[in-house]
Amino acid sequence: MNKRELNIGWQLFLDFWRKARIAVFILIIAYGGLFSLMIHEFGPYKFFNPRFGFFYFLFSLSFPCIALIPQNTRKGQEIAFNGRLFQLPLRTWKMVFWQMISPMIAVTFVCAVTSLIIALSSGSHYPWPAQALVYCVMIAAGLAILWSIQESILLRLVVFGVIESLLVNYLVLEFEEQWYVLTIGKCFESLLLILCFYAIAVAGVARDRRGDAQPWTWPAEIWEHWLGRSKTRGKDLRNPAAAQFWLEWRRKGHLLPAAALFFFLTFALTWSYFALRHQISAHDHAEFLSAYAWNCFFTIILISVPFGLYMGQVHSMRRSDMGSFFSTLPITDAQFSRAFLKTGAGALFIGWATNLLLLGFVAILFIIAGCGYVVTDVIQDFLHLRKEDFLLIKVIVIVLIAWAAISTSICMTLAGRVFVTWFPGALILTVLFAWMFLGIDFPDSDLIRLFAKSLPWIFSISSLGYCLYLYFRAIYSGHISPGWAILALLPIFYIIGVYYKVPNMEVQGVLTSRVLWLVSLAVAPFAAAPLAISHNRHR
Amino acid sequence: MAAEHIVQIQELTRRFGRKTALENITLDVPQGCVFGLVGENGAGKTTLIKHMLGLLRAKSGSVRVFGLDPVRHPVEVLGRIGYLSEDRDLPEWMRIVQLLRYTRAFFPSWDESFAQELCATFELDLHQKIKSLSRGQRARVGLLIALAHRPDLLLLDEPSSGLDPIVRRDILSAIIRTVADEGRTVIFSSHLLEEVERVSDQVAMIHAGRLVLSGGLEEITAAHHLITLRFEQSQSVCPNLPGALSCQGSGQEWTVLCNGRMDEMQSAAQAMGGRIVEERIPTLEEIFVGKSRA
Numbered sequence: 129m130n131k132r133e134l135n136i137g138w139q140l141f142l143d144f145w146r147k148a149r150i151a152v153f154i155l156i157i158a159y160g161g162l163f164s165l166m167i168h169e170f171g172p173y174k175f176f177n178p179r180f181g182f183f184y185f186l187f188s189l190s191f192p193c194i195a196l197i198p199q200n201t202r203k204g205q206e207i208a209f210n211g212r213l214f215q216l217p218l219r220t221w222k223m224v225f226w227q228m229i230s231p232m233i234a235v236t237f238v239c240a241v242t243s244l245i246i247a248l249s250s251g252s253h254y255p256w257p258a259q260a261l262v263y264c265v266m267i268a269a270g271l272a273i274l275w276s277i278q279e280s281i282l283l284r285l286v287v288f289g290v291i292e293s294l295l296v297n298y299l300v301l302e303f304e305e306q307w308y309v310l311t312i313g314k315c316f317e318s319l320l321l322i323l324c325f326y327a328i329a330v331a332g333v334a335r336d337r338r339g340d341a342q343p344w345t346w347p348a349e350i351w352e353h354w355l356g357r358s359k360t361r362g363k364d365l366r367n368p369a370a371a372q373f374w375l376e377w378r379r380k381g382h383l384l385p386a387a388a389l390f391f392f393l394t395f396a397l398t399w400s401y402f403a404l405r406h407q408i409s410a411h412d413h414a415e416f417l418s419a420y421a422w423n424c425f426f427t428i429i430l431i432s433v434p435f436g437l438y439m440g441q442v443h444s445m446r447r448s449d450m451g452s453f454f455s456t457l458p459i460t461d462a463q464f465s466r467a468f469l470k471t472g473a474g475a476l477f478i479g480w481a482t483n484l485l486l487l488g489f490v491a492i493l494f495i496i497a498g499c500g501y502v503v504t505d506v507i508q509d510f511l512h513l514r515k516e517d518f519l520l521i522k523v524i525v526i527v528l529i530a531w532a533a534i535s536t537s538i539c540m541t542l543a544g545r546v547f548v549t550w551f552p553g554a555l556i557l558t559v560l561f562a563w564m565f566l567g568i569d570f571p572d573s574d575l576i577r578l579f580a581k582s583l584p585w586i587f588s589i590s591s592l593g594y595c596l597y598l599y600f601r602a603i604y605s606g607h608i609s610p611g612w613a614i615l616a617l618l619p620i621f622y623i624i625g626v627y628y629k630v631p632n633m634e635v636q637g638v639l640t641s642r643v644l645w646l647v648s649l650a651v652a653p654f655a656a657a658p659l660a661i662s663h664n665r666h667r
Numbered sequence: 668m669a670a671e672h673i674v675q676i677q678e679l680t681r682r683f684g685r686k687t688a689l690e691n692i693t694l695d696v697p698q699g700c701v702f703g704l705v706g707e708n709g710a711g712k713t714t715l716i717k718h719m720l721g722l723l724r725a726k727s728g729s730v731r732v733f734g735l736d737p738v739r740h741p742v743e744v745l746g747r748i749g750y751l752s753e754d755r756d757l758p759e760w761m762r763i764v765q766l767l768r769y770t771r772a773f774f775p776s777w778d779e780s781f782a783q784e785l786c787a788t789f790e791l792d793l794h795q796k797i798k799s800l801s802r803g804q805r806a807r808v809g810l811l812i813a814l815a816h817r818p819d820l821l822l823l824d825e826p827s828s829g830l831d832p833i834v835r836r837d838i839l840s841a842i843i844r845t846v847a848d849e850g851r852t853v854i855f856s857s858h859l860l861e862e863v864e865r866v867s868d869q870v871a872m873i874h875a876g877r878l879v880l881s882g883g884l885e886e887i888t889a890a891h892h893l894i895t896l897r898f899e900q901s902q903s904v905c906p907n908l909p910g911a912l913s914c915q916g917s918g919q920e921w922t923v924l925c926n927g928r929m930d931e932m933q934s935a936a937q938a939m940g941g942r943i944v945e946e947r948i949p950t951l952e953e954i955f956v957g958k959s960r961a
Contacts (some may be wrong), residue, residue, distance in 0.1 A: 364771065368742075369774035379760070444759065452758045455722050455775050459747035606739070665739045666724050 147198030274330025384479030436537025465657035535653035544664030588645035607658035679728035703867035749813030774816035912957035
């Protein structure tokens with residue numbers, strides 16, 4: 129590279145730094161702080177344990193975000209390489225090099241500073257060079273996928289899921305060897321992978337720069353064709369509510385099943401990798417199947433918040449407001465909002481149904497492979513839970529939590545104001561962090577114990593008050609009739625009634641407060657959603 | 668009364684932070700007319716239209732469309748309005764055929780044969796995706812959706828901005844066609860004043876959030892005069908005629924845009940020692956510029 133090209137490269141790096149510095153800062157705080165806390169809580173041995181592989185995987189996925197946001201731009205509805213750079217007098221391979229190396233340097237920096245924070249706070253040695261190398265490979269892979277596959281979000285997701293899972297399996301889960309002893313061989317392997325992804329990225333960006341057509345449009349076409357085959361195709365949509373639900377379902381209904389599939393792929397690949405590399409006992413198989421069975425349902429809860437935030441968008445990712453087209457449709461705010469809640473509920477249902485199907489599929493694979501006894505063991509475990517009368521309660525609680533999470537997130541985005549979306553989220557996170565710090569630093573404090581005891585009641589009474597206020601506002605604004613409001617609030621009245629009827633107040637009190645809190649959160653969105661739409665639509 | 672006036676706005680004021688977007692606007696739009704809303708960029712035209720659609724709540728004053736509050740009765744009001752927005756906002760991922768199917772469900776008065784006719788007139792490929800449409804094609808799709816349910820009120824916000832003459836012609840003929848249906852009303856905002864002058868019966872002029880002029884186009888033009896005055900001796904300042912809005916010239920000859928009766932101006936000119944050498948009806952653009960600078 130000559131001096132001018134180096135100068136351009138430096139400017140590109142500075143541009144990245146300007147855009148990414150806040151993300152880098154947040155990551156350092158989050159990683160340094162969280163990891164320090166976890167080491168403090170679990171001890172270094174447990175923390176650096178391969179069983180935390182999935183946890184690492186989730187964290188690892190957030191790293192490409194520092195590359196994703198500043199190094200890409202929106203091209204129509206898609207995220208793509210920043211096309212404005214094409215006018216720079218720089219060869220494509222050099223341009224891709226600078227765009228790829230900048231986030232890698234940032235990630236290395238984050239890892240080094242995180243290591244320093246952990247060393248200072250807990251005295252543990254945090255093996256950052258190997259980890260930084262793993263993250264660099266993941267960034268290269270993520271950018272290569274984004275820059276070479278366009279016009280098909282689904283294909284992107286599948287490829288991303290498969291490649292990143294393989295990478296996590298190959299690089300992260302081997303960390304007992306690699307984390308502490310970074311051999312030349314491992315370095316060479318990682319660099320080779322980075323080079324491969326770099327070559328794929330260069331090919332994709334070069335094609336984009338030439339303006340050639342995308343070769344990967346067929347999955348999107350198949351998907352469109354498949355969607356168009358529905359029974360209602362060509363038929364008139366009955367009424368505005370049906371039309372709005374059709375639109376929302378078509379745009380967002382497939383998201384949770386896709387996430388379930390993604391989770392399944394990750395788990396299947398992880399397990400296949402382990403099965404190939406290590407000696408696996410029948411007990412391990414049973415543990416795997418049981419872990420998958422529980423985690424696939426819990427994952428839906430985990431992703432309900434980000435998916436709900438996405439599903440509540442009326443216009444598109446680009447705009448928080450409704451836009452003039454949707455806000456001038458002759459439909460009531462209540463009907464409009466119901467379409468979003470129905471989509472959320474439907475997506476949850478289909479997501480779980482997909483999980484059940486995949487679980488069945490995995491069970492069949494086990495039976496075919498001659499490990500049918502593993503399936504029987506797991507089923508017996510479940511039946512054992514049934515005997516203790518916990519299974520039904522657990523299922524209801526999981527359903528309620530998932531519904532409360534997705535519907536509340538939908539309402540937050542429906543409001544169409546950035547502060548309404550992010551302020552409660554930031555508040556909840558702050559409370560949780562504060563709670564973690566308080567709980568760790570002053571475990572024997574009377575004040576904290578009192579606070580801990582009263583916290584469920586504080587939450588339940590405030591969420592009940594919030595729920596009743598929303599219903600009052602919704603009735604007053606004409607979004608919901610008093611009859612429907614009473615019907616929706618019946619479970620809450622029932623729980624309060626149970627609390628006064630049950631003799632063992634001390635035990636039931638704690639349980640009732642939690643149930644009341646959960647049910648209030650689950651019921652509130654029916655009133656909150658039309659109010660949020662109204663807030664967004666009539667400014 | 669609602670039957671006579673489709674839109675009734677009373678003392679509407681709207682502020683965004685410290686900026687006053689609309690100040691004390693009182694406006695009635697009669698039924699069956701083409702109502703032109705003119706004003707420079709940022710004058711408050713779109714804000715006023717958004718109030719008519721119920722997208723903005725009247726914080727001070729009131730807005731009634733078909734005699735109803737558009738915020739409290741969105742279905743009743745919006746079901747009778749066809750709206751083409753300035754940003755041609757449409758769901759990008761849809762194909763035109765899907766968009767028509769979706770939109771049709773919202774309007775019981777949807778006229779399918781008219782929609783097909785408009786599709787053919789506008790030469791739209793029904794299977795094309797919205798995101799791949801040009802600006803002009805987007806405007807046509809937006810217009811199709813606004814017209815196909817034969818609305819009682821057609822609201823067009825800057826319909827011609829950034830469009831080629833052929834699409835502009837389509838839009839103007841749509842306006843004419845809508846009005847040809849008895850009793851229907853068109854409100855359109857524009858800063859292309861020749862266009863407004865060509866099709867409007869009524870005009871309202873907004874400047875910096877204030878309504879500076881409102882009435883029938885003929886009345887407005889008849890009430891204004893562009894007068895050229897000649898003086899025996901050179902004048903150092905602009906002659907102060909009654910109702911003068913703007914003045915140009917120097918020395919012995921001055922051109923003044925006035926609002927008032929012609930005989931009053933003649934006597935005023937004589938009193939100042941000048942005489943009217945030319946008088947003509949000003950264009951809407953000249954009145955607009957004069958009012959904006961006054």
